[in-house]
Amino acid sequence: MPDADRTIADATCTACGCLCDDIVLTVSNHRIVAAEHACPIGAAWFLADHGPGDRPIATIEGQPATAEQALGRAAEILAKSRSPLIVGLTRTSLETQARAVAIADRLGAAIDPGDSGDSLPRWRAIQRVGIVSATLGEVKNRADVIVFWGVDPITTHPRHLERYSVGPRGRFVPEGRAGRTVVVVDVAPTATSAVADRFVRIVADEQGEVLATLRALVLGVEMPEAEDPVRELAETLKTARYGAFFFGPDLGRSRGGEAVVEDALKLVRDLNHATRFVALTLGGPGNPSGAEAVLTWQAGSPRAVDFSAGFPQFLPDDATAEAMLSQGRADAVLIVADDPTGFLSGEARAHLGRIPTIVIGPDATSRDATVALGSATMGIHSGGTIMRCDGATLPLRPALATTRPSDLEWLTDLERRLTEIPGEPRAISP
Numbered sequence: 001m002p003d004a005d006r007t008i009a010d011a012t013c014t015a016c017g018c019l020c021d022d023i024v025l026t027v028s029n030h031r032i033v034a035a036e037h038a039c040p041i042g043a044a045w046f047l048a049d050h051g052p053g054d055r056p057i058a059t060i061e062g063q064p065a066t067a068e069q070a071l072g073r074a075a076e077i078l079a080k081s082r083s084p085l086i087v088g089l090t091r092t093s094l095e096t097q098a099r100a101v102a103i104a105d106r107l108g109a110a111i112d113p114g115d116s117g118d119s120l121p122r123w124r125a126i127q128r129v130g131i132v133s134a135t136l137g138e139v140k141n142r143a144d145v146i147v148f149w150g151v152d153p154i155t156t157h158p159r160h161l162e163r164y165s166v167g168p169r170g171r172f173v174p175e176g177r178a179g180r181t182v183v184v185v186d187v188a189p190t191a192t193s194a195v196a197d198r199f200v201r202i203v204a205d206e207q208g209e210v211l212a213t214l215r216a217l218v219l220g221v222e223m224p225e226a227e228d229p230v231r232e233l234a235e236t237l238k239t240a241r242y243g244a245f246f247f248g249p250d251l252g253r254s255r256g257g258e259a260v261v262e263d264a265l266k267l268v269r270d271l272n273h274a275t276r277f278v279a280l281t282l283g284g285p286g287n288p289s290g291a292e293a294v295l296t297w298q299a300g301s302p303r304a305v306d307f308s309a310g311f312p313q314f315l316p317d318d319a320t321a322e323a324m325l326s327q328g329r330a331d332a333v334l335i336v337a338d339d340p341t342g343f344l345s346g347e348a349r350a351h352l353g354r355i356p357t358i359v360i361g362p363d364a365t366s367r368d369a370t371v372a373l374g375s376a377t378m379g380i381h382s383g384g385t386i387m388r389c390d391g392a393t394l395p396l397r398p399a400l401a402t403t404r405p406s407d408l409e410w411l412t413d414l415e416r417r418l419t420e421i422p423g424e425p426r427a428i429s430p
């Protein structure tokens with residue numbers, strides 16, 4: 001569709017985990033010139049120049065190539081690989097993520113969103129103790145106590161308070177902000193603590209102890225050594241009509257790692273003996289929740305899935321992108337719609353530089369890659385469905401046209417190419 005001057009209602013912003021779906025975009029002269037309702041982060045995302053400039057559609061070894069040439073080379077690399085890895089996936093649609101999992105299955109590849117260092121502690125804790133959760137709509141309509149533990153949504157998710165957690169009038173919280181008690185627990189004051197009713201300062205590496213103390217107090221155990229702020233917080237949690245506990249990756253990074261996340265999930269679980277309490281993350285930009293959901297639907301685990309045995313295996317110590325690369329076990333990498341290198345160690349990045357890489361993404365042809373396939377930008381040029389951190393699915397309403405294929409089209413063509421290559425039997429990993 002040509003970029004005629006027009007407005008697009010209810011566009012979805014993917015710049016942070018709020019995934020606000022009430023943005024009104026104005027398109028003029030092939031650019032988005034206004035993004036009504038967007039916060040400064042969202043506006044900067046929508047109003048940026050998303051055009052490909054003079055970048056070629058595809059490159060091989062840094063040299064411009066046709067789409068057919070590049071796809072042929074990419075398919076050849078993957079077909080020859082004995083231990084391929086597919087990584088990325090967080091900045092694309094559910095449909096593309098599903099296609100990437102299908103290709104991993106076909107290749108016998110390991111597949112991992114790449115940020116497992118941040119996300120695995122949460123998932124391992126969830127797998128052990130479960131999570132009592134809810135949609136953000138339920139939080140908006142019911143929650144009278146909101147806890148932000150180690151997160152600062154005013155800075156990172158600017159409309160979270162306004163849309164979901166603090167400001168909105170809910171069905172059972174008709175007073176909106178006045179009907180909610182907001183508590184921030186963090187290692188230092190933040191923008192969010194400045195607007196909270198209470199700030200509880202903690203030491204990063206003592207979060208496990210604080211959570212265990214809270215849990216004991218909630219369960220009615222005498223804890224004479226508990227400090228007053230913790231005692232008061234326990235009382236606030238217990239007397240909530242409905243509470244929501246928002247946490248982030250810092251919990252899993254503190255001393256104790258996944259055990260600390262487990263403590264938080266157990267606290268929320270135990271609060272449900274006396275009241276209703278739920279735990280949620282704030283979510284990340286793009287579609288990381290979708291990547292975890294698609295992997296779970298199709299392969300049984302949210303990350304670190306290895307198809308090399310002919311069936312999916314969750315191998316959290318062996319099949320993460322970090323493990324596959326830092327241990328030198330991947331011999332070719334397909335990076336889809338993301339740049340996970342920021343999450344990788346120096347060793348992993350060094351190995352990545354030594355093996356063939358195929359990159360699909362809007363900026364692919366300006367990155368180091370053996371084969372780069374330049375794609376449309378999700379939510380700007382290409383549509384599909386994405387998933388919020390609470391599991392709600394949202395449609396994308398792209399505003400601009402482009403001549404670039406979407407990442408889904410690239411992957412579909414790549415899969416077709418792979419079916420045309422007569423394959424050698426793939427070695428099965430020991």
Ligand code: SF4
Nearest residue numbers: 013016020039042159
């Ligand atoms: S809060 Fe997040 S999703 Fe909403 S407009 Fe701002 S950046 Fe976009």
